[in-house]
Amino acid sequence: MGSIFYMERNGQKYAYESVSIRVPGKKNPKTVKTYLGKVDPETGKIIPKESRKRPEEEYAKFYGAVQALDGIQKGMGIYPDLAT
16 A cells, blocks of 8 residues: 545645556656545545446346337237236
């Protein structure tokens, strides 16, 4: 684990983690900085960064299969019984 340091920009304090890694073929190590999140001004604790990943919606992946089953159910006449 590397060291945690803080940077202040526009009145807001941000937390970063700094880790040094060795690069083969180079004399000096490389510093890798990772953003951890904002620092709460009242408590001084780090508020973790929010994920920008979109929420997964599994129902959209299997819509074709669901549509085929709905067609079969409607063809057999059992769709109204299963829909309730």
